[in-house]
Amino acid sequence: MTQTQENRQFRLAQRPEGLPKPTDWDFVTEAVGQPGDDEILVGIEYISLDPAMRGWMNAGRSYIKPVKIGEVMRAGTAGTVLKSNHPDFAEGDSVTGNFGVQTHAVVAGKDARKVDTALAPLPAYLGVLGMPGMTAYFGLLDVGGAKADDTVMVSAAPGAVGALVGQIAKQKGCRVVGIAGGAEKCSYVVDELGFDAAIDYKNESVYKGMKQHCPGGIDVFFDNVGGEILDSALANLAFKGRVVICGAISQYNATDGMYAPKNYMSLLVNRARMEGFVVFDYADRYAEGAQAMAGWIAEGKLKHKEDIVAGFENFPDTLLKLFSGSNFGKLVLKVDAD
Amino acid sequence: MTQTQENRQFRLAQRPEGLPKPTDWDFVTEAVGQPGDDEILVGIEYISLDPAMRGWMNAGRSYIKPVKIGEVMRAGTAGTVLKSNHPDFAEGDSVTGNFGVQTHAVVAGKDARKVDTALAPLPAYLGVLGMPGMTAYFGLLDVGGAKADDTVMVSAAPGAVGALVGQIAKQKGCRVVGIAGGAEKCSYVVDELGFDAAIDYKNESVYKGMKQHCPGGIDVFFDNVGGEILDSALANLAFKGRVVICGAISQYNATDGMYAPKNYMSLLVNRARMEGFVVFDYADRYAEGAQAMAGWIAEGKLKHKEDIVAGFENFPDTLLKLFSGSNFGKLVLKVDAD
Numbered sequence: 001m002t003q004t005q006e007n008r009q010f011r012l013a014q015r016p017e018g019l020p021k022p023t024d025w026d027f028v029t030e031a032v033g034q035p036g037d038d039e040i041l042v043g044i045e046y047i048s049l050d051p052a053m054r055g056w057m058n059a060g061r062s063y064i065k066p067v068k069i070g071e072v073m074r075a076g077t078a079g080t081v082l083k084s085n086h087p088d089f090a091e092g093d094s095v096t097g098n099f100g101v102q103t104h105a106v107v108a109g110k111d112a113r114k115v116d117t118a119l120a121p122l123p124a125y126l127g128v129l130g131m132p133g134m135t136a137y138f139g140l141l142d143v144g145g146a147k148a149d150d151t152v153m154v155s156a157a158p159g160a161v162g163a164l165v166g167q168i169a170k171q172k173g174c175r176v177v178g179i180a181g182g183a184e185k186c187s188y189v190v191d192e193l194g195f196d197a198a199i200d201y202k203n204e205s206v207y208k209g210m211k212q213h214c215p216g217g218i219d220v221f222f223d224n225v226g227g228e229i230l231d232s233a234l235a236n237l238a239f240k241g242r243v244v245i246c247g248a249i250s251q252y253n254a255t256d257g258m259y260a261p262k263n264y265m266s267l268l269v270n271r272a273r274m275e276g277f278v279v280f281d282y283a284d285r286y287a288e289g290a291q292a293m294a295g296w297i298a299e300g301k302l303k304h305k306e307d308i309v310a311g312f313e314n315f316p317d318t319l320l321k322l323f324s325g326s327n328f329g330k331l332v333l334k335v336d337a338d
Numbered sequence: 339m340t341q342t343q344e345n346r347q348f349r350l351a352q353r354p355e356g357l358p359k360p361t362d363w364d365f366v367t368e369a370v371g372q373p374g375d376d377e378i379l380v381g382i383e384y385i386s387l388d389p390a391m392r393g394w395m396n397a398g399r400s401y402i403k404p405v406k407i408g409e410v411m412r413a414g415t416a417g418t419v420l421k422s423n424h425p426d427f428a429e430g431d432s433v434t435g436n437f438g439v440q441t442h443a444v445v446a447g448k449d450a451r452k453v454d455t456a457l458a459p460l461p462a463y464l465g466v467l468g469m470p471g472m473t474a475y476f477g478l479l480d481v482g483g484a485k486a487d488d489t490v491m492v493s494a495a496p497g498a499v500g501a502l503v504g505q506i507a508k509q510k511g512c513r514v515v516g517i518a519g520g521a522e523k524c525s526y527v528v529d530e531l532g533f534d535a536a537i538d539y540k541n542e543s544v545y546k547g548m549k550q551h552c553p554g555g556i557d558v559f560f561d562n563v564g565g566e567i568l569d570s571a572l573a574n575l576a577f578k579g580r581v582v583i584c585g586a587i588s589q590y591n592a593t594d595g596m597y598a599p600k601n602y603m604s605l606l607v608n609r610a611r612m613e614g615f616v617v618f619d620y621a622d623r624y625a626e627g628a629q630a631m632a633g634w635i636a637e638g639k640l641k642h643k644e645d646i647v648a649g650f651e652n653f654p655d656t657l658l659k660l661f662s663g664s665n666f667g668k669l670v671l672k673v674d675a676d
Binding site: 063251262264266268269 | 607
């Protein structure tokens, strides 16, 4: 736990073009704040690095307001209460919340959520029991309507969300095919996570792989990447197929416009639908999702992997691992350097 | 009624590239067939010309098998029973069915539907009480889920389907904006059909028109045209908006690939969905749709306009009116020349 009385922060210096550069960030040190009434001081220990963060750095309307220039970068975090002026929290409590890319945060008690580290280690609350877990659970089951015997296809299958989507689908009796980059990741999703098959987008035709592994078409395509992979999935939809738009990481750093899906008329041919969602809309049902996920973990039916990089100062470089595909599992920054 | 004993036909000679050319058709004359058991001979009087016909001429998988080279072109038709070997039909009955672009057809009784010309004239059974009517009714209400106070946007608003979509939406208490080409058609949809506003895509920016007329965004976009108009609508969706993919007439003759909607990530931002449908899936509910439409017609709440072109031989040229936008109302070919 970081006990220094300095609060280190990464603030957004300017809006990136393409991949975020070191000069897009300001590293700032300021005094640690003091909690007022109903506030708590949190020592942040783990910072969640998520593809959605790239979108939050852009100007313009989206599902959430952009991070302002000069503001601490938005991020999901987990840590320990250092001081509390709120009746629900005591010093030493483990908490999560969107406290930003900094080492300390003074926040309103209502914006923090207490978690039980006896049930799962703290980083798990940024992954399988946090936003990625809820994204996978509600996106697959609520938006995608996945049910037994469906063929479910997931892009970015070894990623924080994709790995859970596939495993939840298996719990529900679906046939699951994942898309991943490289032999190692493909073998991970099949051999360790229990997917039925994987397509290596770096070394084979995704379109042909879909044809081969989904001869009856794709009932649910859970898309994290966008681009040509989405287009191939549209071309391979089953009758009444559902495309869940969770993200489009292949396009977040595009500087000459988004790749547009040419095959959208497959929605008509197959009476299919494509639907977007944002996990925050399910906030009032997180308890339901977390309970289901925790139950599967306890039964040994849901594996989760965190890719933890140590050292707060490594934030800018570590974030880029998401876009190069070099992370393996839920990417988490550990504030302490060791 | 055509009483000649020759059956004139247009058969598909070759698959068109781009707009159908005269050489894509074979004009064939053969002897009128005789009905066998449970069959009827129909003298076809009206032939429905629909945008979907362009798709049926292409090779390759779609929602319905393509018309084969050498086959009579598929089309919805209405006419009179000339001979009947089926207990449900008598000489003189008015019937509709997909009897093709020909002057006579021998068909199984089960493939014909008797209609009442005392309720509505025969061509109406190819429009407001036929496939376009059912397309508008189920597409708007079932797929689009339009409800009171929704802002509904319709492309190809003066067309056979669009005109009905807008009027049904008004019956349901929606605010309705149509997209049409030219001042005359825009004034038709507002002044005669009762739309709240119209955007003239030939003379103004569709994107800006949408912003102006739908300040709260589009709740339901019923799309008949595709292309840039669909893309503009995606960029103007309301929270939880629904895009109904009925057709994409602007793209049916494209020879260098479909226009792809760049703004599909608006589905995520707005938690919106885009869904395709095919009216034939609602066949078992046509009675419900036709009853509702007939009720509104009887109450004077639903106007319909047929654009009737006389003369069977004019089929190839008349079909092209759909793609140049020069038809005005439901396009119907009358078999007789006068």
